[in-house]
Amino acid sequence: MVEQKLNVTLLTGRTIEQGVGKEKGKVSKEYFDACSMCYMDADDMKKLGIKNNTNILVSTPDGSVVLRAVRYPRSATPGLIYIPYGPWANAVCSDKTTSIGMPSFKGTPAEVEPTPDKQVLTIEKLLMKEFGR
Amino acid sequence: MVVVNSVSCPICGCLCDDIEITVENNEVVKVKNGCAICESKFLGYRGEHRVKTPLMRKGGKLVPVSMDEAVHAAAEVLANSTYPILYGWSSTSSEAQRIGVELAEEIGGVLDNTSTVCHGPSILGMQEVGIPTCTLGQIRHRADLIIYWGCDPWSAHPRHLERYTSFTEGRFEKSEWKAYMQKLKSQAGQKKLESAQKSGFVKFRPHVHAKSCIANGVPQTLSKEGRKLVVIDVRKTMTAQMADYFVQVEPNKDYELMQALRALVRDEELDVDQVAGVPVEYLKEVADALVNCEFGVVFFGMGLTQSAGKFRNIEVAIQLVRDLNARTKFVIMPMRGHFNVAGANIVSAWQSGYPYAVDFSHGYPRYNPGETSVVDILLRHESDAVLVVASDPVANFPREAVKHLVKNPLVVIDPHMNATSLMGDVVFPSAFVGIEVGGTAYRMDRVPLPLKKVVEPPKGIFSDEEILTKILAEVKAIKSKKTAKKAEA
Numbered sequence: 001m002v003e004q005k006l007n008v009t010l011l012t013g014r015t016i017e018q019g020v021g022k023e024k025g026k027v028s029k030e031y032f033d034a035c036s037m038c039y040m041d042a043d044d045m046k047k048l049g050i051k052n053n054t055n056i057l058v059s060t061p062d063g064s065v066v067l068r069a070v071r072y073p074r075s076a077t078p079g080l081i082y083i084p085y086g087p088w089a090n091a092v093c094s095d096k097t098t099s100i101g102m103p104s105f106k107g108t109p110a111e112v113e114p115t116p117d118k119q120v121l122t123i124e125k126l127l128m129k130e131f132g133r
Numbered sequence: 134m135v136v137v138n139s140v141s142c143p144i145c146g147c148l149c150d151d152i153e154i155t156v157e158n159n160e161v162v163k164v165k166n167g168c169a170i171c172e173s174k175f176l177g178y179r180g181e182h183r184v185k186t187p188l189m190r191k192g193g194k195l196v197p198v199s200m201d202e203a204v205h206a207a208a209e210v211l212a213n214s215t216y217p218i219l220y221g222w223s224s225t226s227s228e229a230q231r232i233g234v235e236l237a238e239e240i241g242g243v244l245d246n247t248s249t250v251c252h253g254p255s256i257l258g259m260q261e262v263g264i265p266t267c268t269l270g271q272i273r274h275r276a277d278l279i280i281y282w283g284c285d286p287w288s289a290h291p292r293h294l295e296r297y298t299s300f301t302e303g304r305f306e307k308s309e310w311k312a313y314m315q316k317l318k319s320q321a322g323q324k325k326l327e328s329a330q331k332s333g334f335v336k337f338r339p340h341v342h343a344k345s346c347i348a349n350g351v352p353q354t355l356s357k358e359g360r361k362l363v364v365i366d367v368r369k370t371m372t373a374q375m376a377d378y379f380v381q382v383e384p385n386k387d388y389e390l391m392q393a394l395r396a397l398v399r400d401e402e403l404d405v406d407q408v409a410g411v412p413v414e415y416l417k418e419v420a421d422a423l424v425n426c427e428f429g430v431v432f433f434g435m436g437l438t439q440s441a442g443k444f445r446n447i448e449v450a451i452q453l454v455r456d457l458n459a460r461t462k463f464v465i466m467p468m469r470g471h472f473n474v475a476g477a478n479i480v481s482a483w484q485s486g487y488p489y490a491v492d493f494s495h496g497y498p499r500y501n502p503g504e505t506s507v508v509d510i511l512l513r514h515e516s517d518a519v520l521v522v523a524s525d526p527v528a529n530f531p532r533e534a535v536k537h538l539v540k541n542p543l544v545v546i547d548p549h550m551n552a553t554s555l556m557g558d559v560v561f562p563s564a565f566v567g568i569e570v571g572g573t574a575y576r577m578d579r580v581p582l583p584l585k586k587v588v589e590p591p592k593g594i595f596s597d598e599e600i601l602t603k604i605l606a607e608v609k610a611i612k613s614k615k616t617a618k619k620a621e622a
Contacts, residue, residue, distance in 0.1 A: 009384050011367065013435060014289040016169060023144065023174040025183075026528060026551040063532050075369030080384065082368065087528045087552055095531035098443060100257060101249050101490060101506025103531045105439040107385040123528075123552060130532060131539045133556050 002049035010060065010110035011082045012093060018084040027123055035086030036120045038067040040112070041077045045069060050114045057115040058083070058092050060108060065091040065126075066118045081112060087126055134162075137587045142171045143224070143567025146469030146577035147290045147297070154587050161568070161588060168291035175568065184550050184562035185591060195560060200593070204600075207520070207544040207559045208607030212615075214518035214542075216494055217242035220507050221524030222481075223251075223474035226572025226584060229597035230473075230480040233522060236605045237493050239612070243516070244491045245507040246477035247470070247524055253502060254438040255467045256478065256488050258447025265454055267464045268578045269296075274303035278426035280363045282450065283387060283436020284468045287371035293468070294375070298430075299362045309360050313375055355422045363419065365390070366436060380419060383410040385441035391449045394420055398456050424460045434468040469577035472567070476575035511537045520544045521553050522597060523566070528552040546600050563597045564590035572598070 021031030038058060050056065056069045058081065065088050072082065083089040085105075094104040127133060140152040154175060155163035164175045187203035188195040198206075211217055219237045222230050223246050237244035248256065272279075279298045286293035294300045300310040355361060355378050364376040365387075373379040382390050386409035393408040397420035403413050423429060431454060437446040450465060457463040469475050478488035485491045487500035490507070503509055507526075510516050511534040519541045527535050528551060538556075545557035554560045564570040569590035575581050590596075595603075 011384065012439075014285065016288045016291065016371075019144075019170040019289065019291075020173040023170055024177045025549060026525065027555075072368070074371070074374060075381075077368045080368060085529060090529065090531055090535070093531045095508065095512060095533045097503065097506070097509055097512070099503035099509075100254060100444055101502040101509055102254050102438065102443050103250060103508055103534075104441075105250075106436065107440040124555070127527065127552060127555060131527075131535060131556065133539060 003047050005111050005113045006044055006048055008044070008079050008081045008110050008112055010058070010092065010106075010108050011080060012085055012089040012105045013082065015084045018086065022086075031086070032122060035084045036067055036088045037070050037084070038112075039072040039077075039082040040069050041080065042071050043076065043078060044081075044112075045071060048112065048114050050116070054114060054116050055118055055120060057113050057118065058110055059113075060092045060094065060110045062094055063091045066115055066120050068120055069112075081110065087123060087130075088120075091126065091130060137585065140585045140587060141472075141567060141574065141582050142167060142174075143472045143565070143574065143584055144170050144174055145290045145472060146475065147293050148472050148574055148576040148582050149292050149296060150582055151296075156588055159588050170291060178548070178565050178568055183548065184554060184560060186562065186593065188554075188557070188560040190558045195555075195557070200595075200603075203559050203561060204603045204607050207561070207604050208611055210518050210542040210544055210559065211236070211240050211242070211520060211604070212608045212611040214240065214242075216510075216516050217518040217520065218507050218510060218516045218541075219244045219520045219522070220246070220526060221522040222246040222477040223248070223471035224523040224566065225473065225597045226566050226570070226574060227473065227476040227480050227581070228572050229522070229566070229601055230477055231484065232598055232601040232605060234481060234484040236520075236601060236608065237491070238485075238498075239605065239608055241494045241496065242520075243505055243507065243510060244481060244485070244489075244493065245505075246474065246481065246489050247529075248474055248478055248489050249502070249506045249508065250529065251435070251470050251474065252438055252467045253489060253506065254444035255433070255447045257444035257502060258451060261444070261448050262451045262455070264451055265458060265464050266466050266578070268580055269466075269576065272428075272430050272464070272466075273297050273301050273306075275305050275428045276303075276360070276430045277306055278361050278363070278422060278429035280365065280429065280431045281372055281376075281468075282365045282431055282433045283367075283438075283440070283446075284432060284434025285366070285370035285372045286432070286468065287375070289434070289470065290468060293432075294362075294372070298432075299360050299375070306360050309362065312359070355418050361422060361426070363422065378419070378422075380411055380415065386410065387437055387440065387446050388442040388449055390416075391446070391453050394423070395449070395453050395456050398424060398453070398460065423457055423463075426461055426463075429457065429461065429463045431463070431465040432468050433465070466578060473574035475577055475579050476573070476581070479575055479579065508534045511535075516541055518542045518544075520546075521557075522546045522601070523548075523563075525549075525551040525553045527556050544604075546597055561600050562594055563600055564594050566597065569594070570596040570598075572596075 017034035153165035
């Protein structure tokens with residue numbers, strides 16, 4: 001049965017594409033392609049009835065962002081989603097520093113739902129939407 | 134055409150110093166020995182996105198201005214603020230970082246570097262229990278057990294394995310590269326066989342799996358000869374694919390797994406079947422490998438510092454290494470991200486006594502991460518000006534923190550037009566450290582290395598150090614004028 005929403009654990013981190021993209025420039029196409037995506041488990045994608053490169057909405061108590069879902073190629077990671085570091089990831093990351101200065105970038109709860117009709121925002125549009133500049 | 138040898142790569146904490154750069158007409162045309170990120174930087178740094186003149190926000194838009202106007206505006210912002218933040222510092226030279234400390238003291242600001250959202254918890258862990266560590270050269274030549282815990286060097290430090298650990302030819306330990314290639318070939322053969330079986334070309338062949346992952350069964354690879362590579366992570370990363378043994382831990386449960394390993398290393402029995410999703414019988418195999426190695430090393434990354442437990446994870450990781458040192462030789466090292474983030478900690482500690490989150494607002498340095506760390510200050514809406522040097526907090530801080538950051542007058546010094554520059558009020562283009570300007574940087578094992586200047590910067594582009602020196606001089610001038618006026622009054 002296809003589900004409307006899925007509860008997952010959100011991880012953010014590095015990918016080699018994100019590294020190459022950031023050195024090319026934060027407004028480059030490479031950076032956009034590398035960071036405005038979200039790795040998901042193949043079975044979780046089936047549960048939501050979505051295919052590779054379908055847009056999804058990732059929501060947390062701290063915000064929500066539209067991203068491109070990509071099947072994680074290397075192993076099963078049921079219940080995990082992984083967003084490369086960048087402004088898209090930070091739109092949903094927890095800012096709880098637990099009194100030591102470090103926000104909780106990994107291992108926080110999130111919700112995923114398919115939004116094939118919504119567009120992934122470019123860095124300029126995302127910043128404009130989030131911060132008005 | 135000129136070939137420059139032994140160039141240090143100004144990207145990650147590996148600080149590879151064997152890069153060969155070919156320069157033609159003051160442009161880098163070829164990069165040898167570098168990884169994908171290195172090539173992207175050296176060949177793409179002159180890209181269209183580069184800021185080429187100082188910019189100031191006028192009428193809501195960033196417009197080009199003269200250097201003098203920008204320096205004066207930046208100095209006015211900083212000199213007139215009561216609680217400014219000076220953030221970034223990890224992608225510039227230690228020479229520029231030193232000026233940053235002086236500027237922070239002069240304006241009574243908070244000096245914080247990117248380790249606050251990176252290995253800050255590691256520093257807190259080290260301050261609790263100390264750290265047994267060594268240089269990467271020792272690991273290269275002697276380590277026979279390599280553990281990567283919560284890090285994926287293939288993605289973030291692409292040449293780490295090749296230069297310092299499993300795939301390097303050390304004096305006493307051999308490279309595992311050939312064995313890894315053979316493993317890859319056998320896996321490819323296995324895949325072909327499976328697809329032939331699926332399509333019906335092959336009727337029956339018994340399955341023979343390389344048992345390198347817990348999902349595939351009890352590990353056998355840990356008893357192999359030579360260097361062993363163990364990866365512990367919440368997902369199977371590229372590095373985990375290369376590993377002799379991969380332990381998949383449940384998210385946020387690294388602390389439990391490490392405490393369980395500590396118990397096993399001390400020959401204590403565990404009365405549970407599994408810990409953090411890992412069966413205890415597999416953990417016993419890992420504990421055996423830890424105890425039986427001659428020289429082991431744990432590299433750890435954001436998987437430990439950014440998930441539940443944070444600095445307590447690091448503390449217990451160091452304690453595990455301490456326990457292991459009663460049985461064999463073991464060291465531990467954080468996988469530092471930016472090429473000079475270790476330098477930012479060292480320069481800050483050398484000058485102020487503290488490695489990051491240093492508050493000069495009382496007239497003397499104070500350090501209390503959680504209170505004086507930049508994300509907390511932003512979340513409490515306390516700062517009234519921000520200077521960002523060689524960093525991109527708008528892209529890398531949580532949203533609520535950035536919301537306050539962009540309300541402050543924002544001065545940015547960076548070679549790139551990044552998310553923070555787009556939000557800036559005064560933006561300085563700077564020369565690329567390690568390409569257009571030399572300096573000193575500290576590798577992840579705290580070995581200082583020289584950065585080379587391989588090409589000339591474009592006309593009118595200054596280094597971070599020069600820009601900061603100009604701003605500092607202007608701040609001093611503004612403050613002395615103010616003092617003189619007060620004295621007159």
